[in-house]
Amino acid sequence: MNRPHPSHSPPSAQGTPPQISLIMPCFNRAHGLRAVLDAYNRQLGEIPFELIAVDDGSTDGTYELLCSYAAERFALWAVRQEENRGPAAARNRGLELARGGLIVFVGDDIHPDPDFIERIAEAHHRHPEPEMAILGHIRWADKLPCNTLMEHIDGRGAQQFSYFYLQDGQEYDYRHFYTANISIKREMLDRVPHWFDTSFPYAAFEDAELAYRLSRHGLRIRYCTRIRVQHDHYHTIWSFARRQRLSGHSAYRLIQLHPPTVRDVLPLAPRWLTPFLRPRFRAGDPELPQLLEHLACVLASFYEWLSHPLVDDLYHHLLLYFYYTGFVESVSPPGRLRSYLLGSLAWTRLLSAITRFIQAAERSRIALPAGYREDLKHVLRARSRTAQSPRCRRWRIRHLSSRHISPGLKPY
Numbered sequence: 001m002n003r004p005h006p007s008h009s010p011p012s013a014q015g016t017p018p019q020i021s022l023i024m025p026c027f028n029r030a031h032g033l034r035a036v037l038d039a040y041n042r043q044l045g046e047i048p049f050e051l052i053a054v055d056d057g058s059t060d061g062t063y064e065l066l067c068s069y070a071a072e073r074f075a076l077w078a079v080r081q082e083e084n085r086g087p088a089a090a091r092n093r094g095l096e097l098a099r100g101g102l103i104v105f106v107g108d109d110i111h112p113d114p115d116f117i118e119r120i121a122e123a124h125h126r127h128p129e130p131e132m133a134i135l136g137h138i139r140w141a142d143k144l145p146c147n148t149l150m151e152h153i154d155g156r157g158a159q160q161f162s163y164f165y166l167q168d169g170q171e172y173d174y175r176h177f178y179t180a181n182i183s184i185k186r187e188m189l190d191r192v193p194h195w196f197d198t199s200f201p202y203a204a205f206e207d208a209e210l211a212y213r214l215s216r217h218g219l220r221i222r223y224c225t226r227i228r229v230q231h232d233h234y235h236t237i238w239s240f241a242r243r244q245r246l247s248g249h250s251a252y253r254l255i256q257l258h259p260p261t262v263r264d265v266l267p268l269a270p271r272w273l274t275p276f277l278r279p280r281f282r283a284g285d286p287e288l289p290q291l292l293e294h295l296a297c298v299l300a301s302f303y304e305w306l307s308h309p310l311v312d313d314l315y316h317h318l319l320l321y322f323y324y325t326g327f328v329e330s331v332s333p334p335g336r337l338r339s340y341l342l343g344s345l346a347w348t349r350l351l352s353a354i355t356r357f358i359q360a361a362e363r364s365r366i367a368l369p370a371g372y373r374e375d376l377k378h379v380l381r382a383r384s385r386t387a388q389s390p391r392c393r394r395w396r397i398r399h400l401s402s403r404h405i406s407p408g409l410k411p412y
Contacts, residue, residue, distance in 0.1 A: 016048050017099050018048045018099055018100045019047055019101065019102060019121065020047065020048075020049035020050075020100045020103075020104060020117060020183075021049070021094075021098035021099060021100030021102070021103055021104070022052065022106055023052050023091055023094035023098060023106070024110075025056055025087040025090035025091055025094070025107070026063075026066070026108040027057070028058045028059060028060045029058070029108040029109065030060045030064075030065050031060070032108075033062060033065055034065065035232075036109070036111055039111045039112050040071075040073065041073045042114050043074070043112070043117045044115050044117075044118055045115075047117050047118065047121050048074075048075075049074050049075075050077060050099065051071070051074055051076050051077070052094040052097050052098060053076065053077065054079045054081065054091070054094045055080045056086070056089070057081055057083050057084035057085070063080045077097060081093065085198065086202065086203070087196075088197060088206040089196070089198045091105065091179070091196050092196050095195055101187070102120070102121075102124055102183055102184075102186070105181075105184075106181060107231075109231060110138070110181065110230070110231060110232070111141060111232055113229065113230075116136075116227060119136075119227040120134065123183070123224050124183065124185070129220075130185050131218040131219055131220050132185075132220050133177065133182055133185075133219060133221045134182065134183045134221075134224050134227065135177075135222065136225075136227030136228060136229060137163060137224075137229070138163065138178065138181050138231050139154075139229075139231065140154065140230065141232040144232060144234055147235075147236070148303065148305065148307050148311055149235060149237050149315060150234075150235050151307075152311075152316075153240060153315075153319070156312060157312070157316055159244065159319050161178060162176065168223060168225040169222065169223065169224070173215070173264075174208055174211035174212045174214070175208050175264060175265075176211075176221050177207045177208055177210065177211030177214075177221060179207040180229070180231065183227075184219075188218075192210070192213050197210070199253060202246040202250055204243070204246055204247040204250035205251060205253070205265070208261075209253075209254050209257060212254075236301060237297050237300040237301050238297055241293075241322045242322075244323045245322045245325055248324060248326020248327035248329070248330070249327070249329065249330045250326075251323070251327055252330035252331060253330070266327070288379075289325075289343060289345070289346035291379050292350045292351055292354070292379070293322075293346070295354065295372075295376055295379065296318050296321075296353070296354055297318075298369065299314070299354060299357065299372060302368075302369045308366065310357060310360050310361060314353065317353035318350070320349075321346075321349050321350045324345060324349075328341045328345060329342070358373065
């Protein structure tokens, strides 16, 4: 691990202890990082702050860009981790170097508004209690074309952020510790023996896990709409389905560490997982889930620029499916049980979502992708679907009640 590299900041900025420390993990973001740094250079006011950018094993010149950037308004420190270890480890490295009494977590695709630093300082001045963290608002970048999938995940779907349901000035639980725009006192962070848990390899639930532990020490999260940033990250159904699957993996890890969180991160589990116990469930071969997932994403991507309640409903069911698929992959080791569970999920949830949408779309006279119905029929005809025997059913029930399904007993 390299030592921190100071950018060409003015000596006063480097010598004066900053009031605010921003921590920004970076990974292969050289193409857009300069615009992010420029936004911090345009911050209004004179509040001293530092930005600690931790390059998490990038291979595209991200670290070189950070080292060469001429910061004027703030002190920029570039740190490099030779191996990609995930955002949890990167933030921990940044926290080790942070000198400010107020810590702000941001992302490398986050563009702050010009009054970002001033608004953070004002909010914490109004709420000086050590336990109070301030959650700011995140919106899609103005320059990004916003498709209906992006509107859904930040809107009614709330699979990325829940701002659609939040109210300014209200307090929310640990699940809203969004490390793209949240500030917290250093004093509060130091109440726990360790910061971010590095057993979370992905950018999912590692922030909620820290917030859950902090909540036991009194953490409160207040939402302030005036602290605004723009999120420069384009998504399609293909990219966000992958993110949902990784989130399902991380959800299992969170439940392993803190079993009471299961009711928060798997609220629909009883309804989604009970079909596995149905006596006459028909399971396809191991290739069926991948084929149906491909067809589902083809269908959803066809409507990414069509705003319609049916499309919203399709997104909802598809993204829930990918989330629970990631969870199932973590619960069960590779083998017959995992193949059975994934096949069950694809057949009972994914296929039903596709067929319901097709029927509703035809009633509403919404055109389907050319040849889509024929492609679906071809896939289903090509896959064998044999009802399981009573012996297989007994095997399924026995294994569903075994240690493989019990969170906390199987290593991640």
